[in-house]
Structure formats: C-alpha cells, structure tokens
Amino acid sequence: MAQLDPELAPNNAWTADQTRAQFYAIACLRWRMLVNGFRRKGGTGELIGRIIVYPVLAGMAFGPSIGAGIAAFYFTFSGHLDHIAWLLWGTFAFCQLLNINLGQPGSTFDPTQLIRFPLRLRNYVLIRLCFGLLTPANVIGSMIAFAIALGIVIAEPHLWLYAAIALLLFNKANILFSRMVFAWVDRWLSTRHAREVFTGLIFAFSIGIQYLNFTFNPAYNHGHNHDISRRVSFILSIYHRIHPLLAWLPPELTTSSLLSAARSAFVPYLLSSVAVALYATVFFATFALRMATEFRGENLSDAANAVSAPRTAKTRLAAASTAFRPSPVRRTLLSPTVSTLLAKEFLYLRRNLGLFMGLVMPVVLVFFFATRLAVRSGGASWLFPAALAYSLMGIIPFSFNSFGLEGAGSQFYFFAPLRLRDVVLAKNLVNILIAVLEIFVVLAIISYVAAPPPLWVVAATLLWVLTTLLVALTFGNRRSLSAPKKIDLTRATRKQTTGLSALIAVGIFLGSMAIASLLAVAAFFTHLLWALVPVFALLAAAAALLYGRGLHSIDRYALDHREQLFAELCKAS
C-alpha cells in the first residue's frame, strides 16, 4: 500500500494547493457529469436536441444584445443618454424572466452535497456562486450589458472607460441579485406547500404579464390608439411619481453615473458607481448568509420534517375477507383497470399545480387574445382554429413523458397483472379528455367574444385536432417509454420532457399545422371549403389507424424499453 502524502496528514495545515485541487476536482466533476450525460442511453438524442436548441438560445442572446447595442448607440448619439435606464431596466427584467423560464443551476447535481468535504465556508460560497455564473440568463445578461457599453463607446469613444466600469458594476449587481433571489427561493421552496404557492404566484404573474401585453401592445390594439395612449399616460404618471425611489436602484444609478461621466463630473460618477458596487456587495452578503446556513447542514425537505404523529388507539377493523375476490363484472365503457388508472391520473393532475396550470394557461391566454382580435377582425372564421391550435400546444408535450412524474412508481406497471396498453390508454384518455374540455371552453369563448364559427369550420378544426392529437400520442407513447425524464418536484422551473422529445412534439405540431394550412389554402382558392371536412375526416381515420396499431404493439415495446425507463425514473434525485 502506498504511503499517504505527509502533506495530506490531518495534522498539517491546509494549503492553497489543496484548495485549488478542490476547485479543480469540482470543475472536473461538473464536466464529467455533462459528458457522461451524453453517454447514457438516449444521450445521443439529447445531444441532437441541444444542437438544434442551442442556435435558438443563441438567437435569444444575440438578438436582444444587438438590439440593445443599437439602441444604446442611438440614445447616446442623439443626446438622450438618460434613456439608457430603459435598456438597463429591460435587461434586468429580461434576465429575471429567463432565470424563471430556463432554470437555475444544480438540476443535475445537488451542490449542498459538497458540505461533507473539508471546505472552508468562503470557498463553499465561492463555489456556489460559480455554479450559477454560466446560466443562460447570466450569459445573455452579460452579453446585453457588453453590447450597451459598446453602443455607448461607439457613439462617444471618450466614455469608454466610464461606460466599461459602469456596465461591469451593473452586470455584477444584476447577476448577484438573481443568485441571491434564487438561493432564498430554493430555501422557501423546500416544502411542497411552498412550491405550490410559488407555482401559483408564477402563474398569476405570467397571466398578468400577458394581460399587460394584450392591453398595451399596439400590435393587438389597432383602432384603439386613444385608449392605449390614455393607459400609457397613466402608467407614465405612475412611473414619474415613483421615479425618485427608482433613482436609488442600480439601473438608474448606472445611468446617473454615465450622465455624470458625459458631463465630466467625476465625483458624482464615482459616487453613483460606488452605490452600484454597494448594491452588489449587499446582494452578495445576503447570498452568502444563505450559503452559510446551508454550509452548517440544514435540511429543510419534507422527508426530513416527516415526524410520525403519535398513534391514537383505534378500534381494530373487522378483518377483511381473506379470500381473493375478483371485481364483479360490470358493463361499462371502460374496463375496471382503465377506470382505476384514469382515476389515479386525475388525482395526479389535481395534485400537480404546475401541470394543471400549464393546461389552464393556454385557455386563459386564448380569452385575452380572442377578446382583442375579435374586435379587430370581427369574428373571422380563422379565430376558432387558431385559438384551438394554441391550446393544443399546451397538451401535446405532456404525452411525451407520461411516466416522468411517477418516478420509481412506474415499476408497478410491470410487476402488477396489467397490460401496458391499458396504462398507456388511461394516460392518453386524460390527454384527450383535457383536449375535449379545452375545445368546449375555447368554443364558448370564441362564440361569446366574437361569433359562433360556421359549422364546417368547427367540424374541420375538430377533425384536425383529433388527427394531430392521435399522431402526437402515438409518438409520445413511444418516447415516454424509450426516452423518459424524471421530473423533479423540488424544482419550480423544470423541463417536462427530454430535449429531443420536446423537439419531436413541436415538429409534429408544426408539421400538422403546415399540412392543414396548405389544405385550407387549396380549398380557399378552389372554392371548395366544405371539402376540408371529408379530407380531415380521412386524415383522422388514418391517424386513428396509426394510433390503434401503436397501442396494439405497446406492450412489446414497453418490455423492450423497460430498462431505459427504470434507469432514468428509478435513479436517485
């Protein structure tokens, strides 16, 4: 056995080399976890998914950055440097929205596990800070801040140093703010009830944003400019009233520092910059405070708090029948197995606020959207298909990871006397029932805010929905078994499917939309709009046939893919 390095002996003082080695080991760990993620079964699919998604993310990064840079140049060049504040507020809001929608670090690795190693608190805080630096939101936020600085410098080259320092400090404050907020949010979300409340708040916030969008966005308000300008004036009056307070916050302070630099007033520039730096320090200190509590080993999970209540004396129940009594045969549309599975699926739906809201959200948005567009277009016949297509987008992805929420529970379906066909059918029926419910609600909304669509439009649209849904379910059932994704309930923001499954779902939807649009255009130009109904009926029949064949062979497919299913769903959180 090799002798242990004397430097590593506990009696010796901890060295900087050892600390560096710890940082290097953690960096390697992160890297290996990323690489090994692609080596697992389905990893190639994930890689393909990322290759397709990353250009989209790059667009999300470069688009706003280029826009912000051009705007910063224009404001500076035209002598409206004070308008940079708008860009900085926009950057701040955009980053927070991205953080909510694209997620925070730690989804593949729980960094609190590191506390078992001999780390100093300050190193632990630093490591936790570094874990969040490369999130999409922070990268995009930094790019936008850089672009704003660049825009200012191109317009006024002599401001280069001031702009660089001011925007660097702003970016630092921005990143530390989001790290601080999400560190505390994670602490508040440690219990299930808190998570549900938080999901509800996010839902309300998203609806509020959409309401503002539909109310104030000129794109949705043609012919109502008077109302819009009145509302915008009202918002501006509020802004002016609270401006003295906003002036003390980082975006306004950064703008003040830039204005001071432009006037060559160095002391005010310095004071504003120091104030932004102080904000960054306070955000960091608040973040570090949370990390220090984590470092001391708190455990806030529900399981940690699970304490059995003292047992109260209960009357022993009469012994249940010891003989095996099969269910009495009843004449119902669904078999008892499918009915029981269906009841369980609805319980899951009811208990999962995020899932539930994800399904309700499109209908709420359809209401906003239809209210505005119906006034503009006077109840056009395309409103119902468009609204229904939008609602359908919320339902389709759920069928691509049907077992994700059940985790290790999915094993039950394989050792119980069941046919996977029944399990999958029950899950699909939930999707179909939700679709039916949404169809009724959307039809009611459109009929109320505009006018009832013509019968042929309703019939053709319903047949198109049925076709799309059946095709999506056929592929979704297979992907649910061959490329499952364990859904982590402890994260408020989470992906519901694997990247490739999400792309396939979107592909099916867009493909179906394209076919339907082509057929509709052809019918329009040949004046045979009624012909859309039999054509879509034929497509629906073909989709039903495809779905039936898929369901027929699903048991075999499930048996062939159960190892992939268990490997993902039974893994430790």
Added chain:
Amino acid sequence: MPPAIAASALTRTFGDFTAVDHVDLAVEPGQFFGFLGPNGAGKSTTIKMLTGLLTPTSGSIQILGEDLFANPLEVKRSIGVVPEGMALFGKLTANEYLNFVGRMYGLDKQTTELRSAELLDFMGLANESRKLIADYSHGMGKKLALAAAVIHGPKVLFLDEPFEGVDAIAANTLKTMLQSMIARGATIFLTSHVLEIVERLCSHIAIIQRGRIVAHGSLDELRAGVQARLTPAVNGQPSPEARTRLTLEEIFLNVVGSDSTGASHHEQELSWLS
C-alpha cells in the same frame, strides 16, 4: 406440487458482463427463502427477472407451475413485490395508493377499502391519511410498499431489502406479518444484507456470487456443510470447534470468502488509519 418459484439456467448479460450466469433455483411452497450475496453479485438482477421487471438473456422462470413469460398476467396476479425502488406514487396518499393497487390487482372496491384500512392501521400509517407519499420518510415508504405488496393476498412474495431504513419497532411489525403469512402457506423470497434477520426468518437460503449460485439449501444443511469443511472429524468424533453453532454470518463469509469483492483485509495495509 410444483415449486413456488423455479428458475432454470437463468442468465442475464449486460454487454460483455454476465450479471447472472445459469442460475437454477427451486423454492418450495411455504418456504421463507433468503437470497444472499455480496454487493454486485446479481441478487437484484435475479429478483427483477423473477418478478418480470427485467428480461433474462436466456433461461426460464416458473411461478407456482406457471411460466412467467407464457402467462405473465396469471403469474403476476399471484405474486406480491417490494422492489428495490419501492414503486410508490408520490402524489397519492397512502390510502389512495393502496386503493389503487388493490383495484389494479382485481379486488372489488369494498374488499380493497377494508384491506387498505386494515393494512394502514397495522402498519401504523392510519394517522397519516392526508400526507402525500412524497412527504413520507424512507421507513414509512417501506412499510407502505409492503402493505401494497400483500393487499391482494399473494401466494408468493418477493422482497428486495424490505428492512433497509426501517426502525426496530417497524421491523418487528413486518417480521410478525411475514411469519404469519408463512404460517398460512405463503412463500417468501427475500434479499437482505442484514444477516441476523435472514437467519431468524428464513428456513432456506441460496447464496449467489459473481452471478452463480454457490450454496443452496436449508440453514442446517448449509451449516453442516461449512462445519464439515472447517473442522473435519478427529478420530470419528467432531472437533470442539465443530460443536459450536455457526452463525449465518460465519457461514456466509466462509462460502463467499473474504476476498470475494476484491477487497483486501490486511490491516497493516491501512496503517495510516487512526
């Protein structure tokens, strides 16, 4: 009467690695059967194949005389399973879960409700009626998983590490329940690393090592075999060591060998340990 569990030439490979290699097993009805082995020996792989959670590369499995692959639904109806991951549904309450499982095994509504209530009461989970399973501790989850495995009155029960993470009081409750099932004619196939529990409960034992069965028989047969190997009789009389009753741990270590996992036990090689 056919064996409760019969496996013949059961083999499972993962790429080049053979996890289970031509395993032959026969567990008679009414036996409390312990299936032991060091880590990575193939215990969980075997139990997964016996319960239909994993396809064997080759070999056959019969449960109560029925072929698992030819008649999977009938076989699954007569077995209960507590798998490695417990197979619970986190978003249900315990009562909802047991009702769901009972109905899935074909019990009628009334029987399911009665048995669910009785099992929850027996397991000490009756007062947690509103708590979701996701909020359960590990031990509570184990108790619930066992309750779910027996709700339909299975004739054969497969338990993968049922006592792991369970407190002494709960473990005693579970042991009592399992012994009463054996008394009523059920067959139990159990894997556990807690050899004291296996010794106390099981009448028959098989030991698997590197995917192969290396010992199989009643506890007394295994004990006699190991004792004979350890201490041959001197002048026709058993030696004093042989008269000492070997524990299951001693039998296990003797059969498997201390170097089975490749671990070294030369203490001097870890001299740096304080």
